[in-house]
Amino acid sequence: MTTEPTPTPAPKSMDAIMALCKRRGFIFQASDIYGGINGFWDYGPLGAQMKKNLREAWWQDMILNPAWGQKGPNGERVKCVPVETRIIQHPKVWEASGHVGGFNDPMVDDKETKQRFRADHLRGLYTTSIPSEEMTSAVSAVVSSTANPKVNIVPRATVIASTEGEAVEAIKDKKLQKLLGIRSIDEPFTPFPEMSFWRGKVNFGKGTESVTLEVVPIETLKAHASTVPSPFTGKPGHLTEPRQFNLMFSTYIGATATEDDKAYLRPETAQGVFLQFKNVVDSTRVRIPFGIGNTGTSFRNEVTPRNFTFRSREFEQAELEFFCHPSESVEWYKFWRDFRMNWWKSIGLAGDNLILREHDKDELSHYSQGTSDVEYRFPFTSPGFGELEGIAHRGDYDLTQHQKHSGTKLDYFDTTRGERLPNGSKKGERYIPHCIEPAAGLDRGVLALLCEAYTVDASRPSPELLKLHPRIAPIKAAVFPLMDKDGMPEVAEKLYDELFAKFGKTGFIEMDAKQSIGKRYARMDEAGCPFCFTIDQETLTAQTVTVRDRDTGKQERIGLDKVGAYLGEKLGA
RNA sequence: GCGGGCGUAACUCAGUGGUAGAGUUUCUGCCUUCCAAGCAGAAUGUCGAGGGUUCGAAUCCCUUCGCCCGCUCCA
Secondary structure, eight states: OOOOOOOOOOOOOHHHHHHHHHHTTSEEETTGGGTOOTTOEEEOHHHHHHHHHHHHHHHIIIIISGGGGOBOTTSSBOOEEEOOOOSBOOHHHHHHTTHHHHSSOOEEEBTTTOOEEEGGGEEEEEEOSSOGGGOOHHHHHHHHHSSOGGGGSOOSEEEEOSSHHHHHHHTTOHHHHHHHTOOEEEEEEEEOTTSSOEEEEEESSSSEEEEEEEEOOHHHHHHOTTTSBOTTTOOBTOBOOOBOOOOOEEEEOSSSOOGGGEEEEOSOSHHHHHHHHHHHHHHSOOOSSEEEEEEEEEEOOOSSOOTTTTTOSEEEEEEEEEEEOGGGHHHHHHHHHHHHHHHHIIIIIOSTTEEEEEOOGGGSOTTOSEEEEEEEOOTTTTTSOEEEEEEEEEETHHHHHHHHHHOOOOOEEETTOSOBOTTSSBOOEEEOOEEEEEEEEHHHHHHHHHHHHEEEOTTSSSOEEEOOOTTTOSEEEEEEESSSSTTHHHHHHHHHHHHHHHHTTTSEEEEOOSSOHHHHHHHHHHHTOOEEEEEOHHHHHHOEEEEEETTTOOEEEEEGGGHHHHHHHHHTO
16 A cells, blocks of 8 residues: 655654643653653553543444444444453463564674674675686575585675665675775675575675675574674674574462463463453354454563653553454455554544555565554654554464464354255354454553644643543543632532533543633643533523533533533533 | 663753752632633752762762663564
C-alpha cells in the first residue's frame, strides 16, 4: 500500500504532554519517590480511569458486541468469548512459541568503542587466492561447499551493513577505508552471479588483491572473536562473542527457587489463548469461526525503554485470537484489519495521524500470510509512525507448535463441512484452524489518545486542553454552581446526585464550587472533561442550566430536567 | 550500551562558593462573578541520591539513579 505524502503538522510538545499528564494525575513515574525505575510507569486517578475506559471499549466492541454487530465474511454475526490467562505459564510454552530461543538477534559489542551491532549485519572483506578473473560460479560453488571454509577464514576487514550493496556504499568513504586499513579500491565491487557475495579488488598495502565481500558467519565470530577485525577501528581482538539478548523476564516458582523452578513472565498474552483453545471449544458452545479475547499485562526486557510509556517493560495488551477455516482466513484477516482501523478512529484517532500499514512481503514472518499495523504519528515518531496494534494472519503456526510440543491434539472437528451423507448431515472435516490476531497495546492506545487530544489554542482563556472522546474521557461531566451561595450549591448537589447515579459507572462526575468559573472550566479542559453544567441565577427561576462544550467553549441553555438525557446521548450511554 | 542535554516548592523556572528565591497553584478571608478575575494574608523544600574538596557546596570533583534527544534496537 502506498501512502500519499501528507503534510506533516508541527509535532506537539511531548514535554508539555508529559507535564500535563503528571500535573493532572494521568501518568506518574513508577517508584517516583525512590527516583523512578527505568521503563515502568504508573497511572494516576485520571489515567487509571481513562485506561479502564479504553479497555472497556475494547471489551464491549470485541467481546460482547464484536465488530459492532457487523456481519463477518461468512454472512453471520461475529462471535467472540473471553478468557483470562496467567502471566506465568509452563516454561515449555515459550520454547514452543519460539520466544525463548530466537526472540531476538545475537549482538556483538566492540569493547573498545562500546558500539553494538547485530551479528548478522557484519560483512567481511575476504582475500582469496583465486584471482577474480578465474572465479567462476563452478569454482565458487566448490569452494563454498568444502566444509564451510569461511568459518575458519578470518576476514581482512569488516563493515556493518544489512546488505552487500550497502556495505559497498559504506566503504566508498575514504575515512572508513583508512580506519579499516584499505589503501585503495582498485576494482569496484560487483555482485557475483547466483552467489551471495560480491567481488572486487582492493589494496590493503601489499598491492592489489582479489577479495570477496560477504556476511561473516556467526560461527566465525564465535570461533575467532579474538582475531576478527572491528568494523569501527579495523583492530582485531576487541569484539565480544555474539550474545543473545533475552527479552524475557524470568522468575522462580516456589519458595526454594532453584534453577529448576525457573519460569518466565509472558511477553504476549496470545499464547494463553492458544493453550486454552481446546478447553474453550470443549466447554463452550462456540463453533468456528469464532474469537477468543484476552487482556492483560505482558513484560519485555526492552533494550532501551524510551518515549514516555510507548516502550515500557511492563505493558497491557488487548488481544483477540480469531479462529477460522484456512480457506476463509484471508477474508477474515481483511475484515479484522479494516474493523480495527475503524475502531481506533471511532474513539478519537480520526485524521492523518493514524494509518493502516500493510507489511511488505519480506517483512512477514515465515508463517504469516499478511500483517498490518495500525500506526499513530506520535510527537516523538513524527514524521514517522509508531505501532498501536498489529493485525497478523498467523496461520496454524501457534496451534501446530503447541500440538507438537505438548503432545495434545489441538485440531477441530468441523461438522458443517465435508460431503453430505445420506442421512442429511455433513461428514465433517478435521483441521487445525487458522488464526487472525488483532493485538492492541492499551498503554500505547492511552498515549496516542492523549497525544491526539492534547491541544494548545492560544486564543482561548485556557490554552491547554485535552479533546478526549466522551467515551474515553475519565471525567464525564462537571457540575458548577456559578456562585457558592443563594441556593445554587443545593441545586448543584441535586443535579450531581442525579448524574452520578446515571453515569457514575462510566467515569467520574465532578462538582466544584471553588474559585472563579473561568478557572473551573480551565481545570476541566485540562482534564479532558467534555461537558460542564453550570447552575446560575436563572436556574433558580427558570429551571434551566448552561451546558458548556469543552472543544468549542460554546454554551447553550437546557432544562434542568433534560441534563440527564442530554449527557446520556452525548456519552452514548 | 555510547554520545549530548536535564534534575531546585504541587507546577514552570531563576539562582557560578557565603542566610534557598520568583511566578503560578493550594489554603484562609473579603468581593459575587460565565471563561486561569481582583484585594489581603498564609502554607509548601532530604536543591534527584551517595561520597569528596572547603571554614562554608544547589553551585566545584567523583560515583550513582531517573527523564529527554541522537545512535543502536524493536518476536
